[in-house]
Amino acid sequence: MTDTDGSRSRRRFLAAVGAAGTAGLAGCQFGSSRTPSRNVAFSDFRGSGPLVESRPPLEGTRLSDLPELSGELDIYLGGGEGGLYRDLVTLLENIYPDFTGRIRGYGAAEGANTIITEGESTPADVFWSVDAGSLGAVADEGLTAELPSEVVEPVPETFHPNGQWVGTAGRARAVPYNTDALSSDDIPETVMDFPGASPLQDAMGWGPTYGAFQAFVTAMRVIEGEEPTREWLNGMLDAGITEYPDEFLVSNAVAEGEIAAGFANHYYALRVRASRPDAPLDLAFTSGDAGALINVAGAAQLAPSDNGDLAQTFIRHLLSAEAQEFFATRTYGYPMIPGIPPVGGLPTIDELNPPDLDLTELSDVQPTLELLRETGVL
Amino acid sequence: MASGGDDAAGVGGTLTRRAREAADGDAAGLLLAAAAVAVAAAVVSPVLWLVLRAADVGLVEAVGLATSPTAVEVLVNSLLVVALVTGGSLALGVPLAVLTVQTDLPFGRFWTVVAALPLVVPSYLGAFAYVSAFGPRGALADLLAPLGVRIPTIYGLEGAVLVLTLFVYPYVFLTTRASLLSFDTTQLEAARTLNHRYRSAFRRVVLPQIAPGVTAGALLVALYALSDFGTPAIMQYDVFTRVIYVELGAFGQARATVLALELLCVTAFVLALESRIGPEESDGYGSAASSSTVIELGRLRWPAMLFPATVATFTLALPVGILAMWLLRSGPGYAGGGIAFDWAFGLNSVSASLLAALVTVVLALPIAYYAGRSDSLAARLSERSTYVGYAMPGVVLALALVFFGTSYAPGLYQTLPLLVFAYVVRFLPQAVGTTRSSVLGVDGDLLGAARTLGEPPRGAFRRVTLPLITPGLVAGAALVFLTTMKELPATLILHPTGFTTLVTYIWRVQEAGYYGRAALPALVLVAVSGLSMVLLLRQEGTDG
Numbered sequence: 020m021t022d023t024d025g026s027r028s029r030r031r032f033l034a035a036v037g038a039a040g041t042a043g044l045a046g047c048q049f050g051s052s053r054t055p056s057r058n059v060a061f062s063d064f065r066g067s068g069p070l071v072e073s074r075p076p077l078e079g080t081r082l083s084d085l086p087e088l089s090g091e092l093d094i095y096l097g098g099g100e101g102g103l104y105r106d107l108v109t110l111l112e113n114i115y116p117d118f119t120g121r122i123r124g125y126g127a128a129e130g131a132n133t134i135i136t137e138g139e140s141t142p143a144d145v146f147w148s149v150d151a152g153s154l155g156a157v158a159d160e161g162l163t164a165e166l167p168s169e170v171v172e173p174v175p176e177t178f179h180p181n182g183q184w185v186g187t188a189g190r191a192r193a194v195p196y197n198t199d200a201l202s203s204d205d206i207p208e209t210v211m212d213f214p215g216a217s218p219l220q221d222a223m224g225w226g227p228t229y230g231a232f233q234a235f236v237t238a239m240r241v242i243e244g245e246e247p248t249r250e251w252l253n254g255m256l257d258a259g260i261t262e263y264p265d266e267f268l269v270s271n272a273v274a275e276g277e278i279a280a281g282f283a284n285h286y287y288a289l290r291v292r293a294s295r296p297d298a299p300l301d302l303a304f305t306s307g308d309a310g311a312l313i314n315v316a317g318a319a320q321l322a323p324s325d326n327g328d329l330a331q332t333f334i335r336h337l338l339s340a341e342a343q344e345f346f347a348t349r350t351y352g353y354p355m356i357p358g359i360p361p362v363g364g365l366p367t368i369d370e371l372n373p374p375d376l377d378l379t380e381l382s383d384v385q386p387t388l389e390l391l392r393e394t395g396v397l
Numbered sequence: 398m399a400s401g402g403d404d405a406a407g408v409g410g411t412l413t414r415r416a417r418e419a420a421d422g423d424a425a426g427l428l429l430a431a432a433a434v435a436v437a438a439a440v441v442s443p444v445l446w447l448v449l450r451a452a453d454v455g456l457v458e459a460v461g462l463a464t465s466p467t468a469v470e471v472l473v474n475s476l477l478v479v480a481l482v483t484g485g486s487l488a489l490g491v492p493l494a495v496l497t498v499q500t501d502l503p504f505g506r507f508w509t510v511v512a513a514l515p516l517v518v519p520s521y522l523g524a525f526a527y528v529s530a531f532g533p534r535g536a537l538a539d540l541l542a543p544l545g546v547r548i549p550t551i552y553g554l555e556g557a558v559l560v561l562t563l564f565v566y567p568y569v570f571l572t573t574r575a576s577l578l579s580f581d582t583t584q585l586e587a588a589r590t591l592n593h594r595y596r597s598a599f600r601r602v603v604l605p606q607i608a609p610g611v612t613a614g615a616l617l618v619a620l621y622a623l624s625d626f627g628t629p630a631i632m633q634y635d636v637f638t639r640v641i642y643v644e645l646g647a648f649g650q651a652r653a654t655v656l657a658l659e660l661l662c663v664t665a666f667v668l669a670l671e672s673r674i675g676p677e678e679s680d681g682y683g684s685a686a687s688s689s690t691v692i693e694l695g696r697l698r699w700p701a702m703l704f705p706a707t708v709a710t711f712t713l714a715l716p717v718g719i720l721a722m723w724l725l726r727s728g729p730g731y732a733g734g735g736i737a738f739d740w741a742f743g744l745n746s747v748s749a750s751l752l753a754a755l756v757t758v759v760l761a762l763p764i765a766y767y768a769g770r771s772d773s774l775a776a777r778l779s780e781r782s783t784y785v786g787y788a789m790p791g792v793v794l795a796l797a798l799v800f801f802g803t804s805y806a807p808g809l810y811q812t813l814p815l816l817v818f819a820y821v822v823r824f825l826p827q828a829v830g831t832t833r834s835s836v837l838g839v840d841g842d843l844l845g846a847a848r849t850l851g852e853p854p855r856g857a858f859r860r861v862t863l864p865l866i867t868p869g870l871v872a873g874a875a876l877v878f879l880t881t882m883k884e885l886p887a888t889l890i891l892h893p894t895g896f897t898t899l900v901t902y903i904w905r906v907q908e909a910g911y912y913g914r915a916a917l918p919a920l921v922l923v924a925v926s927g928l929s930m931v932l933l934l935r936q937e938g939t940d941g
Contacts, residue, residue, distance in 0.1 A: 093894075101914070102905050121894050123811075124905055128646040129792065133890055135650065136796050140803035142811065156648040228630065228639070230646055264631050384647035392467050397635075397643060 059083060059114055064107075064341040066348035066362075074348075078358025079340030080173060088118035088336065090329050096122050097130030097148030098316070100350045104147065107345050111336060120333070127153040127230060134321065135160050144324040145333060147187070149316040150230050152237075155382030158183040163319040170331050173338050173356045178315050180379040186315035187337045188346035189353030191304065191371055192235050193285040195270045198299040200279035206303040210310025211243065214254025221259035222279035224269045227396050231266060231284050231314060237387045239309035241380050245390070252394040262396075267291070274298035282310075285365070286351040306372045313353065313373040314381065425854040430775060432763035437779035440786050440822045443797035447658055447789075453651035462652060463659050467640070475623060475636040475663065478557055482622040483615050485562035490569025491611060493705060495599075498577040500692040500701065508705040509574070510930045515712035516567040516879040517926035519900065521627030522919055523564045526716035527551060528631060556632040563712045564628075565621050568827070568876065569614035575831045575872035576610025577603075579838040579865060595692055609837050610869075613830030616671050617876075620664060620788040620826075637663070638790050645792060657793045664788035668781055717920065724916035738902065738918055743925050746898040749813065749888075750881040750929075753820035754874040760821060761828035761873060766862075768829070769836030783829050786822035791886030794823060798891060812893055819887040824880055828873030835869025836862070875933045882926050899925070 059082045065074070088111060096104055108120040123143075125133060131153035134141050141162070148154050157163055163183045171179040178186030194206055205218040213219060226232050239248045263269045266283035267290065273281050274291045276299070288302050305311045318337055320330040336342055343354040353361050391397040451459065462468065496502050497509045515523075531537050531551045551559070580603065588598040626638040637660045644653035694701050761783075768780035786794055798819050802810035809815045839862050847857040885900050892901065899922045906914035 099905070101907075123892075123894050124901070125889060128648065129886075129890060131648060132645055132650060132792075132796055133799055135648070136799045137803045140807060140810075153648075228643055228646070233647065262633050264633070382648070385649055388643060388647050388649070392465075397640075 059341060061341060061344060063110060064345040064348075066345075074344075074362075075360055077340055077344060079343060079356045080335075080338070082114070082336065082339045082341050085335050085339060086332050088115040088329065088332055090117065090326070091119045091121060092145060092326060092329050092333055093143045093324075094120050094122045094145045094147055094333075095130050095134060095143040096124045097127035097146065097150065097153050099124055099147075100149065100352075103350050106349075107337075107342060110345075111333075131156045134162060138162070139323045141321055141323050143321050144326040144330045145318055146184075146321055147316075147318040147337070149190075150234070151184075151186070151315050151317060151378045152230060152234055152381045152384060154184040154317050154319050155180075155379045157319060157321075158379070159382060162322050164322045164324075164327060166320060166331065166334065170335050170338075175355070175357075177378065178317070178355055180377060183379075184317045184319035185334060185338070186317040186355045186378075188343075188350060188355060189313045189315045190231065191285040191353060191373070192231070192310055192312045192314075193283060193288065194280055194303040194305065194310070195273045195283050195288040195291075196280035196301055196303055197273050197276055197278070198301050199276060203301065203303055206280065206305075208306055210239070210305045210308050211247070211251060213310075214251060214258050219258060219280060223255070223258065224261040224263050224272050224278040224281040225255070226263045226266045226269050226283070227391055229265050232282060233384050233387050233391070234314050234381045235282065235309055235312055236391065237381050237384055238312045238374060238376055240387060240390065241376060241383075242309050242374055245386075249390060249394060252390065252396050256394065256396065270300070274300045284314075289351045304366065304371060308374055311371060311373045312376070313371065315355070315378065316352070423854065426771075429763055429767050430771070430773075433767040433779045434775060436760045436764055436825075437782045440825055441782045442801065443789070443794055443822060444661070444785060446797035446800045447654045447661075447793070450651050450654040451658055454655050458652075459655045462655055467635075468656075468659070471635055471637055471640055472663065474554070474634060475660075477554060478561065478629070478634070478636060479619045479622045479667065481554075481558040482561045482565065483619045485558065486566035486569045486618040487611070487615055489562065489566040489708060490614060491573050493566075493570050493708065494573035494577055495692075496701060496704065498574055499582075500694050501698060502694065502701055502705075503698060504702070506931075508702070510927060511709045511713065512570050512705055513567045513875065513879070513930055514923065514927055515564045516571075516876070517882055517923055518564050518712070518716055519627065519883040519885065519903070519919075519922075520561070520564060520625050521631060522720070522903075522915075523716055524556075524560045524628045524631035526719035527556065527560050529719050529722075530715060531556075552633050554634055557629045557634040557636075560628050560632065561622050561625060563708075565618050565625075567879075568617040568621065569611065571872045571876055572610045572614035572617070572831050572834060573607055575868045576607035576834050576838065578868035579835045580606050606838065607834075610831070610834035612671065613834050616668070616784075617787075617827055617830055619667050619671075620784060623660065623664060623667070624788050624790055626790060626792075641790050641793065650796070653793065657789060660790070661785060661788065664784060668784060713923070717923065720916040720919050724920075739897075742897050742899050742902050742918070743921055745896055746882055746900065746922070747925060747929060749816065749820075749896075749898065750878045752813070753817050753824070753881040754878040756817055757821050757825055757828045757877045758832070758870050758874045761825055761832050762870075764825075765829045765832035765836055765869075769833045769839075780829060780833065783826045787824065787826045791823065791884065792890070795819065795887040795890035798822075798887070802891070811891065813896070816888065816891045816893065819891050820877070820881050820884065823884065823887060824877045827876040827880065828870075831873040831876065832866060832869040835866035839865045871933060875930065878929060878933065879926055882922065882929075 061077070094108070099105060105122055105124075108122060112118055112120060127148045127150040130146060130148055134143060134146055134157050137143075138160075146154065146157055146163075154163075158181075165182040166179070166185055168182075171182055171185045174185055178189070196203075196206060200222065201218055205216070207213055207216050213223070236248065236252070239251065243251075261272070261278055263272060263281075266281075267287045269278075269281040269283045270287035270291045272278050273288075274295065280303075285302060285304075288300055292298055292300055318334045320327060320334065324330060338356060340356070340359060343356050343359040346352045347354045347359055347362050351362060351365075353365075388397065454462070493508075493512045497505050497512060502508060528551060584602050584606075585598055588602045589595070623636075624638060626642055629636045629639055630642070637656065641653050641656045641660070644650075644656060764779050764783060767776045770776075789797075798815065799810075802815050806815065843861050844857050847861045848854070852860065883900055885904055888898055888901055889904060892898070897905075899918050903915045903918045903922070906918070
């Protein structure tokens with residue numbers, strides 16, 4: 020792994036995205052805080068590279084403040100950021116020799132569909148998924164248990180609706196754009212203005228089969244209403260938007276110059292740059308509307324499980340300062356606890372101005388699909 | 398299939414008919430029928446879950462869903478893909494099979510492996526490779542841009558058909574090859590001595606004999622094209638699987654199953670169509686597997702290699718090249734991956750696939766034998782019903798088995814036996830098709846003779862039939878093995894916890910968009926499958 024040393028550009032996070040390697044760097048604010056009972060250092064959890072070199076002081080519940088993990092836990096993983104979530108579980112297993120996390124990986128929707136099909140016979144104790152909609156779907160079937168307040172209290176209210184699940188890391192909707200083709204002024208402030216924006220004609224891309232995109236359209240339906248959403252979709256079609264199978268490919272196509280801008284989750288652009296540090300790619304964010312939605316990965320304790328205590332302790336570990344630092348520096352996600360800032364000059368959650376929206380409403384995808392079909396987007 | 402086939406008048410025909418009746422008549426025949434029906438019932442059982450689930454949708458909504466303008470468009474698109482891919486696969490698969498079995502092509506065995514291998518490339522990888530190479534701003538477009546050449550877009554119907562054809566034609570290749578190996582070349586030689594040129598001899602002697610095999614392959618291609626999700630998704634072409642996938646992504650399981658049932662109706666339609674236009678069946682004149690050269694290519698011997706080489710360029714060299722490019726391009730930036738790549742994943746893949754191939758072939762035997770030897774409705778139905786699981790989108794089938802596993806066999810849920818059962822349900826017709834076409838090539842008179850000489854039915858089967866149908870069994874096992882190696886949805890949902898295979902590992906690293914990380918395991922998948930193919934072909938005991 021080599022750290023590329025890119026030139027500083029207008030936005031700090033676009034200075035080279037380094038390798039999120041396993042080699043921890045020295046210079047963490049806490050030093051390598053070790054407790055007699057558990058050898059835990061922040062550096063074990065932190066990624067590396069220029070993005071991570073100067074982390075501010077971090078605050079939050081430390082692992083050493085939590086009850087120990089012990090026993091076997093069955094975790095259904097929906098998504099999992101290319102295996103990074105497994106790395107975190109492995110880290111925890113190394114800290115607690117008596118703890119085993121038995122992971123089964125699925126896609127977010129497959130995981131939820133599997134649990135719903137298993138029903139009361141599900142072998143899983145925890146459903147940990149990268150998409151709030153899939154957690155909401157399992158909760159809607161009455162298969163999640165309510166998490167006690169000491170588990171969810173470090174996280175803002177928005178990200179643990181009814182205590183049926185709790186967010187572990189956030190993903191912001193963003194507009195990746197090609198800096199050779201557009202300047203940041205070409206990107207409208209609000210997403211509803213995109214169809215009429217002349218620099219964006221025949222130059223945009225989206226991934227309508229992708230869950231995060233459907234969550235974004237669902238948010239638009241809830242915020243703006245059915246008709247304006249229909250008009251917006253038709254407007255984007257009229258503006259000649261190109262379809263891609265997923266949002267990594269949208270971001271990739273922007274970097275390639277195939278399209279000038281697109282709709283995608285924020286971290287895809289970072290990953291494109293991670294593999295091609297010189298790609299002419301930047302991120303813009305809209306404000307206060309569906310385009311600024313922050314969706315979350317989250318975890319739920321499953322009601323049929325008789326392993327509730329361990330499940331809850333595990334979820335508390337996901338919300339510890341160390342685990343949150345892991346999500347921030349290795350998956351480029353938004354930490355869920357205020358004491359851990361996001362990396363590399365990403366605007367903080369409070370700078371982002373997401374819409375005021377109950378995330379559980381994101382599981383109401385069915386009307387969105389009908390809308391996407393009627394307009395011919397799907 | 399058209400019934401009858403006893404058109405050959407005279408004694409031979411009568412004897413044959415008697416042998417067939419025997420298959421329905423005696424105790425062994427009954428046992429065979431019972432076994433065939435039992436296997437068929439087991440593989441059709443997941444449909445019950447579809448019906449249960451679909452019942453959650455009101456009739457009005459279901460009919461509305463099935464007849465919406467979208468659904469009609471999707472139906473037309475799906476049938477277009479099926480027709481074009483089937484045609485293309487016949488055009489590639491049959492000539493390649495003839496070339497590798499019946500001619501003195503140099504390095505015949507090597508080309509055989511190469512021609513079968515595209516079956517191991519998972520469709521989403523194949524499609525990605527093609528988009529990377531021929532898509533707008535792909536490698537080729539970049540190459541031609543300075544020259545001012547604009548290539549037509551690969552997205553849509555053209556791309557979906559091109560990629561599917563390139564990666565599924567081996568079905569036709571392998572089933573045709575099996576028929577050719579079971580084919581009695583002495584007939585061809587007889588025709589040649591009567592001064593027929595090879596082409597006319599092929600039409601008059603060879604084609605009628607291998608038609609069942611070719612058709613079996615074409616049917617597999619058609620139904621695969623119907624149930625494949627990866628390629629149309631990446632080529633952005635709206636077919637059934639894509640709509641079903643979107644429904645499942647929105648947790649509309651009930652609606653997804655309505656669409657899956659509709660897809661099964663289309664499958665039934667394709668099956669019916671196939672039995673309409675299927676070949677007349679004739680009995681063979683049992684001969685041992687042979688791949689002796691019947692066509693001397695002469696001066697064309699070396700240039701003839703251009704054909705398989707060209708196909709291989711597009712099916713193997715290009716995707717492997719793109720994968721290698723990803724491997725080099727992935728560079729720094731990511732070191733996750735859950736667990737590092739482990740060669741044990743390859744071992745898991747191979748052992749699960751071998752197990753699936755073995756079990757599938759054993760279960761295919763009674764059905765293929767029954768369907769090949771009897772014209773009864775039960776025989777035809779049990780053979781046809783094996784296609785149900787194969788034509789269902791993998792995710793839907795996997796969820797059906799989740800339901801059955803948790804409800805009726807909790808001890809088996811998330812164990813290897815249930816996973817292997819899932820593979821059997823998905824891939825049984827691949828083995829039935831190839832075996833059955835070999836069974837049809839077995840001469841009833843030979844069996845009759847063996848029985849007359851006092852062999853019990855079992856002995857006659859072991860000493861006469863089994864040696865004759867071995868090429869079909871091996872081809873079936875090869876097909877099941879190769880497709881199990883790359884099977885994703887059922888593996889993901891039903892695997893034993895901690896049992897990582899090559900494909901689930903590839904999926905894990907690429908689902909978050911790290912395609913470069915998927916390159917190495919994908920290359921390993923192709924290599925391991927290739928090696929396994931060589932071993933399988935060894936078993937044919939021929940030197941191609």
